[in-house]
Amino acid sequence: MTEQSKEQKSQNKVQKINGIRGMNDLLPADAYQWAHLEHVLRDLTRAYGYEFLRTPIVEATAVFQRGIGEVTDIVEKEMYSFEDRLNGEQLTLRPEGTAALVRSVIENNLLYEGPKRLWYTGPMFRHERPQRGRYRQFHQFGIEALGFAGPDIDAEIILMGQRLWDELGLKGVRLEINSLGQAHERAEHRAALVAYFENHQAQLDEDSQRRLLTNPLRILDSKNPQMQALIEGAPKLLDFLGEESLGHFNAVMNLLKANNIPCKINPRLVRGLDYYNLTVFEWVTDELGAQGTIAGGGRYDPLIERMGGKAAPACGWAMGMERVLELMKVSGSLPQAQALCDVFVLHQGGETLTAATIIAERLRSAGLDTILFCPPDGQSASFKSQMKKADASGAAFAVIIGPDELAKNEAGLKDLRDTGEQKSIPVDGVVEAVIDAMVGATE
Numbered sequence: 001m002t003e004q005s006k007e008q009k010s011q012n013k014v015q016k017i018n019g020i021r022g023m024n025d026l027l028p029a030d031a032y033q034w035a036h037l038e039h040v041l042r043d044l045t046r047a048y049g050y051e052f053l054r055t056p057i058v059e060a061t062a063v064f065q066r067g068i069g070e071v072t073d074i075v076e077k078e079m080y081s082f083e084d085r086l087n088g089e090q091l092t093l094r095p096e097g098t099a100a101l102v103r104s105v106i107e108n109n110l111l112y113e114g115p116k117r118l119w120y121t122g123p124m125f126r127h128e129r130p131q132r133g134r135y136r137q138f139h140q141f142g143i144e145a146l147g148f149a150g151p152d153i154d155a156e157i158i159l160m161g162q163r164l165w166d167e168l169g170l171k172g173v174r175l176e177i178n179s180l181g182q183a184h185e186r187a188e189h190r191a192a193l194v195a196y197f198e199n200h201q202a203q204l205d206e207d208s209q210r211r212l213l214t215n216p217l218r219i220l221d222s223k224n225p226q227m228q229a230l231i232e233g234a235p236k237l238l239d240f241l242g243e244e245s246l247g248h249f250n251a252v253m254n255l256l257k258a259n260n261i262p263c264k265i266n267p268r269l270v271r272g273l274d275y276y277n278l279t280v281f282e283w284v285t286d287e288l289g290a291q292g293t294i295a296g297g298g299r300y301d302p303l304i305e306r307m308g309g310k311a312a313p314a315c316g317w318a319m320g321m322e323r324v325l326e327l328m329k330v331s332g333s334l335p336q337a338q339a340l341c342d343v344f345v346l347h348q349g350g351e352t353l354t355a356a357t358i359i360a361e362r363l364r365s366a367g368l369d370t371i372l373f374c375p376p377d378g379q380s381a382s383f384k385s386q387m388k389k390a391d392a393s394g395a396a397f398a399v400i401i402g403p404d405e406l407a408k409n410e411a412g413l414k415d416l417r418d419t420g421e422q423k424s425i426p427v428d429g430v431v432e433a434v435i436d437a438m439v440g441a442t443e
């Protein structure tokens with residue numbers, strides 16, 4: 001081919017379309033890890049009596065503006081919002097599950113008969129700068145207990161988290177906990193904080209000077225090493241809690257202690273969503289670099305009323321499934337990939353194909369996962385190349401139907417994990433022969 005025609009050909013090539021940055025495909029090679037995680041999550045929710053609830057991926061933007069709070073990073077900067085082209089409605093791809101779940105609970109009157117324990121899972125969307133552990137489409141698993149006011153349920157949801165990390169074999173996870181008290185206690189603390197930083201204004205860096213006017217609590221998040229001593233000495237919210245809030249916090253802490261759940265009080269833990277009060281917590285690890293928070297949550301008693309429902313207390317948490325899987329990898333606790341099937345059926349086309357499809361269906365009816373070889377060119381392939389595919393599939397057995405075997409009404413059976421000879425079996429007895437061989441192989 002001449003240089004010119006090569007160039008012509010590459011110009012004519014159809015451009016491929018790539019996926020969106022920060023939004024990932026789940027490829028077959030990783031699918032078993034997700035299936036395993038989802039399986040463990042289902043068992044966990046059953047063990048504690050939580051029921052599944054699924055909300056749509058798209059909600060009215062107001063759900064999140066009102067739920068998460070207008071002055072939060074998520075609502076101000078990170079939401080995928082758009083106008084419905086047909087009716088002009090303002091819509092948003094959900095950035096989290098709690099506000100949407102509360103919308104559904106109110107709309108469907110789910111608290112009518114009393115409190116509810118619920119769980120959900122699915123994709124969430126935030127327009128953040130993608131990096132390891134931070135994506136624009138990511139997946140959460142979350143639990144929400146609605147209608148319970150006592151510290152017992154705060155402890156229950158934390159115990160569920162600890163059980164989950166143990167079950168998944170995660171290493172190096174720490175629980176950090178704090179209490180945000182009630183709105184009036186936060187207001188008193190805020191006033192004391194502003195007074196404190198005003199008294200030390202000369203020591204504030206430029207960023208913190210600005211925050212002093214806009215959001216003084218955010219000064220506590222400053223990473224500037226020169227500010228750390230000043231921040232250490234700042235008034236702590238826990239010191240502003242009244243008897244009731246403190247009583248709730250201590251009761252949660254006592255239940256955790258009685259159940260041997262280690263945790264650290266982190267007075268700076270405030271969470272990035274506006275709906276919280278009283279208990280807030282995060283599970284963090286040093287093993288994942290900058291995105292070390294694998295899960296977080298807390299109590300959000302004001303939210304149901306704020307969303308238009310009858311006031312009811314609630315609490316819950318959500319975890320990032322990508323981060324948890326990454327930590328399982330680091331902890332060496334990912335399960336082994338499973339074989340694709342139990343039996344691989346080989347044939348030579350024509351009548352042997354007809355017989356092979358019937359045998360494969362019979363095997364599936366007997367509960368055996370079966371892959372029937374299909375030649376890529378739609379014609380046929382040598383037994384040698386089919387056998388390579390059978391081996392790669394991880395199948396335990398191959399059933400081979402060639403014209404010679406079929407003429408004698410027979411099929412071949414080969415144990416793929418054994419060097420032994422291929423056996424001849426009657427076509428009508430394939431299912432029994434495979435089951436016998438499987439039982440024999442495990443004895």
Ligand code: HAM
Pocket residue numbers: 095096097098099126128133134135136137138139140142143144272273293294295296297298300315316317318319320321322323
């Ligand atoms: P959140 O802290 O915003 O809380 O998110 C929960 C978890 O989702 C995080 O700890 C993190 O593991 C994961 N996550 C968040 N953003 C990303 C991202 N861009 N990429 C990957 N993973 C991410 C909530 O969403 C609350 N709804 C939790 C809650 C439930 N509070 C009460 N109930």
